[in-house]
Amino acid sequence: MEQLQSDIYQVFIEADRYKMFLDGLKVTIGVSIAAVLLGILLGMVLALMKMTEVRKGKKTIFSVVANIYIDIIRGTPTVVQLLIIYFLVFQTQMGMVAGIVTFGINSSAYVAEIIRAGIMAVDKGQMEAGRSLGLSYTETMRYIILPQAVKNILPALGNEFIVLIKETAILGYVAIQDLTKASDFIVSRTYIMFVPLIGCALIYYVLVKILTIGLNAFERRLRQSDIR
Amino acid sequence: MIYVKDLHKYFGKLEVLKGIDCHIGKGECVCVIGASGSGKSTFLRCLNLLETPTKGEIIIGGTNLMDKNLDVDDLRKRVGMVFQHFNLFPHLTILENVTLAPIRHKMYSEKEAREKAMELLNRVGVGDKADNYPAQLSGGQKQRVAIARSLALSPEVMLFDEPTSALDPEMVGEVLEVMKQLAQEGMTMVVVTHEMGFAKEVADRVLFMDGGVILEEGTPEQIFDHPKEDRTKEFLSKVL
Numbered sequence: 404m405e406q407l408q409s410d411i412y413q414v415f416i417e418a419d420r421y422k423m424f425l426d427g428l429k430v431t432i433g434v435s436i437a438a439v440l441l442g443i444l445l446g447m448v449l450a451l452m453k454m455t456e457v458r459k460g461k462k463t464i465f466s467v468v469a470n471i472y473i474d475i476i477r478g479t480p481t482v483v484q485l486l487i488i489y490f491l492v493f494q495t496q497m498g499m500v501a502g503i504v505t506f507g508i509n510s511s512a513y514v515a516e517i518i519r520a521g522i523m524a525v526d527k528g529q530m531e532a533g534r535s536l537g538l539s540y541t542e543t544m545r546y547i548i549l550p551q552a553v554k555n556i557l558p559a560l561g562n563e564f565i566v567l568i569k570e571t572a573i574l575g576y577v578a579i580q581d582l583t584k585a586s587d588f589i590v591s592r593t594y595i596m597f598v599p600l601i602g603c604a605l606i607y608y609v610l611v612k613i614l615t616i617g618l619n620a621f622e623r624r625l626r627q628s629d630i631r
Numbered sequence: 632m633i634y635v636k637d638l639h640k641y642f643g644k645l646e647v648l649k650g651i652d653c654h655i656g657k658g659e660c661v662c663v664i665g666a667s668g669s670g671k672s673t674f675l676r677c678l679n680l681l682e683t684p685t686k687g688e689i690i691i692g693g694t695n696l697m698d699k700n701l702d703v704d705d706l707r708k709r710v711g712m713v714f715q716h717f718n719l720f721p722h723l724t725i726l727e728n729v730t731l732a733p734i735r736h737k738m739y740s741e742k743e744a745r746e747k748a749m750e751l752l753n754r755v756g757v758g759d760k761a762d763n764y765p766a767q768l769s770g771g772q773k774q775r776v777a778i779a780r781s782l783a784l785s786p787e788v789m790l791f792d793e794p795t796s797a798l799d800p801e802m803v804g805e806v807l808e809v810m811k812q813l814a815q816e817g818m819t820m821v822v823v824t825h826e827m828g829f830a831k832e833v834a835d836r837v838l839f840m841d842g843g844v845i846l847e848e849g850t851p852e853q854i855f856d857h858p859k860e861d862r863t864k865e866f867l868s869k870v871l
Contacts, residue, residue: 458699528714531714534681535679535681535707536732537736550722
């Protein structure tokens with residue numbers, strides 16, 4: 404017990420090491436949020452590109468490009484993508500940006516499928532009704548389909564965000580001091596394994612838990628409009 | 632008002648419409664009857680290009696629908712459509728359902744659009760539901776809102792695709808009543824329906840469709856009381 408207490412002291416208090424955890428946490432959260440925003444933006448574009456196929460009834464240049472993109476992203480490991488983007492594209496400059504870009508691109512492929520499925524789940528009659536009122540395809544999407552699709556999309560999107568947060572643990576591969584890398588560093592400094600690693604896991608867990616509670620509350624609020 | 636000449640529609644290799652010719656005059660109320668699969672809904676949907684005709688000619692109010700440079704959205708403002716399943720927008724209030732398109736089209740200011748919408752909603756008898764959401768309305772009320780939503784664009788023609796088929800029997804009457812009123816006010820209407828009573832009473836003309844063609848057409852008396860074709864007799868004996 405005393406051993407544990409002194410370990411905790413060494414890991415967190417000594418030399419202000421808790422600050423390393425905090426800085427790492429900031430990096431993890433920052434990269435996650437920026438990447439998820441980028442992922443939603445790119446994913447939206449990809450989903451709409453894919454949907455041109457539904458609209459035209461046959462493959463289009465857009466849908467083919469989107470399909471190839473999604474296929475490649477989903478078919479390669481995230482770590483490899485990170486290494487390629489950091490070392491080959493960014494030439495080891497701007498690690499944070501490289502990380503955001505990697506995770507943004509990576510999650511966009513999954514988000515695209517989520518958004519597409521959410522849009523397709525809206526009753527076909529809604530598009531017909533919108534179009535029959537003389538609204539354009541874009542207007543109907545914007546004012547009628549997307550507001551309804553959000554309800555279908557949000558739960559899966561929250562899940563994607565959670566996956567993304569945990570995936571950023573590989574940022575250490577390209578020398579970015581995220582939460583995992585910070586605890587790893589402290590292990591190497593203090594030669595204590597248990598406390599930094601379990602502490603790190605706990606922080607991730609709490610982070611995800613808070614997010615889950617928040618998402619559930621948000622989802623409940625959206626559902627409220629159904630029960631009238 | 633509406634001219635249709637040799638209209639063909641294929642779904643892949645399946646020929647659904649096999650050459651439709653008809654002429655519908657201004658202010659006329661035409662009911663299209665026939666068994667399911669006879670192509671009546673497809674025909675109706677061709678009239679506002681929800682289905683693209685494969686071949687033939689459709690002219691509505693001087694606009695050629697087969698014209699490559701046709702502004703489809705502009706045409707659809709002039710040709711209202713009411714669906715079997717209402718297709719109200721569930722995330723918008725009744726009032727917003729009606730005002731959305733006129734406001735987007737900048738036909739009126741928001742205030743004018745709301746006033747006009749309220750007037751229409753009162754006319755179809757659901758004015759008191761303006762701030763409710765579609766989920767809170769009965770089927771009959773929803774369909775009447777759908778009619779008001781179409782009317783908000785002041786269309787020249789109204790298309791009805793089996794407007795009462797998804798309703799509980801007790802609610803059919805209230806919707807037909809609104810449609811009857813509309814017909815009497817001189818709206819040009821094309822109604823695909825299984826309500827033979829409505830067709831008899833309100834229609835100026837009845838088209839009987841079978842196998843992708845208009846097999847027989849005439850006044851309600853001609854079709855219902857003195858049908859010429861055996862197929863028409865057979866169909867009527869089953870539904871009447």
